[in-house]
Amino acid sequence: MHGLSKRFGGLIAVDALDLDVHRGEVFGYLGPNGSGKSTTIRMLFDFIRPSTGTYTVLGGSGADPAIRRRLGYIPGELQFDPRYTTADLIAFYGRLRGGVDTTYVDELLERFDLDPVRPIGQLSTGNRRKTAIVQAFMHRPELLILDEPTAGLDPLLQHEFHQLIGDVKRDGTTVFLSSHVLPEVEALADRVGILRKGRLVTVAAIDQLQRQARQHIDLYVAREASAEPFESLPGVLSATSSGTVIRLVIEGNVDAVLKQAATLPVRRIVTHETDLEDAFLSLYRDEPSP
Template identity: 45%
Template sequence: MTERSAAVTTRGLIKRYGSHTALHGIDLDIPRGRVFGMIGPNGAGKTTTMRLLLDIIRPSGGQLQVLGEDPRTGGSSLRRRVGYLPGELHLQARVRGRELFAHYAEISGTVRAGTVESLADRLGLDLSRPVRSLSKGNKQKVGLIQAFMHEPELLVLDEPTSGLDPLVQQEFHAMLREAKDKGQTVFLSSHVLSEVQQTADDIAILRSGRIVKLSTVGALRESAVRHVHVVVAEADFAAARSALIAVPGIGELAETGDDGATRALQTTINSHVDAFVKAIARFDLVDLTIEEPDLEETVLGFYGTDETATDGER
């Protein structure tokens, strides 16, 4: 992929805060017109990555380009091409929503007539209310509208559904699909896998400032953990067990039932099911249950158990 075709490119991106290294050499290529999700627990470095792309903070090492430009020199012209929703949105303005968006429009650039009103209607935001009086969820809607309203080439959204009720989350997902259809690029972060898998084309799993997995959502789903329950005839049990042990990606086999005529096994598989099905199909199969892929379980395996949140960093 050329730098021109990528919306975001980073090479060896490093960020240190004193003796603490928040990012350890991040390499990213986010194609234009795609939805890219970065997932990881609090403290993994998601917010730090986004702030570097927006020149809110400066890298300690490495290279980065956003929409073909270095954010450190791109200035206001580059910032107008980007829509940003921070993970911690602080709105204490005394003005009403409509007045605040008029102010944002002066900064962001051209906003088509009726766009703010349309977005507010979709998200259920009352533009006549003073911003400082809004609930957390309604303030989040303000943040989303200001990010989307000028139809930027790149949307950078940090934990975008925080505080939103499920119906509004579904509307937000529709907005993402429409943005992609118009050729916009979306870079969103979350610690909730279900949010990313509903909307993203590509995914990066971040752990302790390192990317531990880059994948499409489809490929991740194919390799995800599936729980399997098999019931075979008693006469086939030993041979079936031996055949399944040899299947790539098979987990520990546990016997879960024996009625004299049949015996049951329970296990997991984290690879394509084709080899599993071919292995078990040779026997007298009484019952077979293969659950939907458990992406949550798969991703948690990449997280490890030593993650701790760091104040001011996600």
């Protein structure tokens, strides 16, 4: 995507996106509802046209049927004909895509415990989502574009979906995963782009974002100690003491904190693993509005 923008009247839904997704990676596209994620995806498929900018999908246009056969897609809002069964849908999309491996389709149906003969209109929200997963993966696409793919799935099926993403990634499939479920993206993605009001705030590897996140460190000391000496140190956002435990929230380098800790009879240091949610919230707090 190069300078990709979409305006609806006076509303800028997507604002001058410059983004490359690399072949073979899982790319997490993050942002709260209304940030422009689904609008971006609709442009990639030519469901809506950009106001300005350009894009390519697998070297061509998402409107090209030859390109679409190489894609797998799960929309955020499922709109299957309720009269179709899952088997009907598989047959229909299978013909559009030039045929599918029926053995692999059967494996997917069994993996997600999906009855293919019930009309889709009679299925629960979770089972309709499972139907969407099967039709997106069944032809072993080169690129999967997934918009909130696990919405409505129970935790066990979410785990199964995560395993499936790992399987196709090992086979070289590229995955563009749009989500606001931070733990899911953290577990699956190699890199993430964070969208805020239609504009990219950052693009970074997961481990890079974790390093930028605020760190939580607890110092267990042999006697009661005050947190006051830590309060003015560089990068310390919060320092509190409860008897023999000093709790610190730190952003950036911890060198000054460790030197100060060395002046105390520290018996144990506990560091809490940073996660993507902390980095995400930090970016949203600190970044000015577009």
